[in-house]
Amino acid sequence: MRREDKIVAEIRERLKEKIITVEVPRERRIFAYIKLEALKESIKFLKDMGFKHLSTITGVDMEDGIELIYHLALDGSIELSLRLKVQKDDPRVPTITDIIPGAVLYEREVHDMFGVNFEGHPDLSPLILPEKWPRNIYPLRKKYALERLRNLIFKEEDIE
Amino acid sequence: MSYGSTIKVPFGPQHPALKEPEHFLFKIDGDIIVNVKPRIGYNHRGIEKAFERRTYIQNIYLAERICGICSDAHTTCYVQAIEDLLGVEAPPRARYIRVIVAELERIHSHSLWLGIAAHEIGFDTLFMHLWRDREAVMDILELISGNRVHYAMNTIGGVRRDIVSETIPKVIGSLDFLEKRTKYYMKVLRSEPTVLKRTVDIGVLKPEDAVELCAVGPTLRASGVKNDVRRDDPYAAYDEIPFNIVTDDGCDVFSRILVRCGEILESINMIRYALDHMPSGMLRVRVPMVVKPGEAVSRVEAPRGELIHYVKSNGSTRPERYKVRSPTLANIPALCKMLIGQHVADIPIILAGIDPCFACMDRLVFVDVKTNKKKALDFESFRKIVRKRHELL
Numbered sequence: 001m002r003r004e005d006k007i008v009a010e011i012r013e014r015l016k017e018k019i020i021t022v023e024v025p026r027e028r029r030i031f032a033y034i035k036l037e038a039l040k041e042s043i044k045f046l047k048d049m050g051f052k053h054l055s056t057i058t059g060v061d062m063e064d065g066i067e068l069i070y071h072l073a074l075d076g077s078i079e080l081s082l083r084l085k086v087q088k089d090d091p092r093v094p095t096i097t098d099i100i101p102g103a104v105l106y107e108r109e110v111h112d113m114f115g116v117n118f119e120g121h122p123d124l125s126p127l128i129l130p131e132k133w134p135r136n137i138y139p140l141r142k143k144y145a146l147e148r149l150r151n152l153i154f155k156e157e158d159i160e
Numbered sequence: 161m162s163y164g165s166t167i168k169v170p171f172g173p174q175h176p177a178l179k180e181p182e183h184f185l186f187k188i189d190g191d192i193i194v195n196v197k198p199r200i201g202y203n204h205r206g207i208e209k210a211f212e213r214r215t216y217i218q219n220i221y222l223a224e225r226i227c228g229i230c231s232d233a234h235t236t237c238y239v240q241a242i243e244d245l246l247g248v249e250a251p252p253r254a255r256y257i258r259v260i261v262a263e264l265e266r267i268h269s270h271s272l273w274l275g276i277a278a279h280e281i282g283f284d285t286l287f288m289h290l291w292r293d294r295e296a297v298m299d300i301l302e303l304i305s306g307n308r309v310h311y312a313m314n315t316i317g318g319v320r321r322d323i324v325s326e327t328i329p330k331v332i333g334s335l336d337f338l339e340k341r342t343k344y345y346m347k348v349l350r351s352e353p354t355v356l357k358r359t360v361d362i363g364v365l366k367p368e369d370a371v372e373l374c375a376v377g378p379t380l381r382a383s384g385v386k387n388d389v390r391r392d393d394p395y396a397a398y399d400e401i402p403f404n405i406v407t408d409d410g411c412d413v414f415s416r417i418l419v420r421c422g423e424i425l426e427s428i429n430m431i432r433y434a435l436d437h438m439p440s441g442m443l444r445v446r447v448p449m450v451v452k453p454g455e456a457v458s459r460v461e462a463p464r465g466e467l468i469h470y471v472k473s474n475g476s477t478r479p480e481r482y483k484v485r486s487p488t489l490a491n492i493p494a495l496c497k498m499l500i501g502q503h504v505a506d507i508p509i510i511l512a513g514i515d516p517c518f519a520c521m522d523r524l525v526f527v528d529v530k531t532n533k534k535k536a537l538d539f540e541s542f543r544k545i546v547r548k549r550h551e552l553l
Contacts, residue, residue: 075387146206
């Protein structure tokens, strides 16, 4: 039995109905789709299993919500992408900085770019966007096409 | 000794230690740093959004331009992600060429960093010598790829240029020179009191903190953690080439110097082995322009550490979403930890210690904030202004 399959079996056993899908597209890659409420519990037990390294958090703007993908690495080797979906209006998700302190900047990055609120995060002030960036405009969301963003900037800063 | 109150000292965006803009707000008590708050974003160019607007072929060259130092690491990571989506694999010779270029890039990046580290501690003679010798590896890269900065070696399905047999003796000759010089520099660095006084026990990062804060690359390995994507998650031809992972238990800036020197020597041996064992055969396989829906995670050990790209395709010629996380961003939380409790005078060398590359890290935003009049300009309106000015003249 491959290492990946053992991990998948363990995830299935631990999360049961909170898991939507798990797949192993190739060696050393696992994609798991979980329910929103299982996030903290999953990160905790994955960390105990050895997934201590958080590579990054990716946000993806989908039609029916915003997908968050937590890329976790086991001994630097197996990369598990833990995926969950949050709603688009007022997206909220608990922070994982209390479990993995290294997540602190990745959560802020997603907050800037997608407007996801990480509840319990120590400081969600802008990390990447300028201080004067208009509120409620999240550049990596699909509805903000480049042209639209440019116009917004023009209006905001009143360029002659 | 405490002065009873803390003072806030802004550092940057125009930074005394670095050539790129970044802002750190230090809270100091007397001469000791008690807290630090990083503010990044001054170099953001909106590259992730730009990926969504370009075709997969155009994106190779966009990925190349994320960084001017580890450009090859970014394209390798990019083409691997797309190859993964397409289900194709680069031919064996191409995989060896990718390793050779990646390791040459590591040598040049680490030499560059060693020079900067020497400069930060005021040892400019060493900086000049290191950068003179670095030209040897730059010349090899130019000989192989035709370019000094953006090598443009990778393409989806393989590489664009061969390493022909006539260039190999020149490469080997330069490697011998670099090996001799690197060994000499290691001797100098280990025995030179200036270096030791400024780097030993400075910017300490304990192994448990390094793991907790998700540090990567030489910063992590200098804290004694044996972690390297080349071994743990092998790509290109790394599973066929023997090499050692260089670590050090000192956890300070000096260890970071030793690890990078050690890695230069390892890279030299890897290139020698790869040149010796390079299989013959084709350089690339043809791939379709359209990529079927799917997603892939690609990882590469860039000179600064783990680089990760994520791609989601939608069945068209352009990606639906492209995400880049460069190693510098991963090392910022660890950097903040290293700085706390240190003297203000040691800020430059500690900052430089992670080998930060802000061009890599900042790649999302569109605003170029220009002058203190607080105007935001995009490229087109900027061009308009330039044109207008020329007309007036």
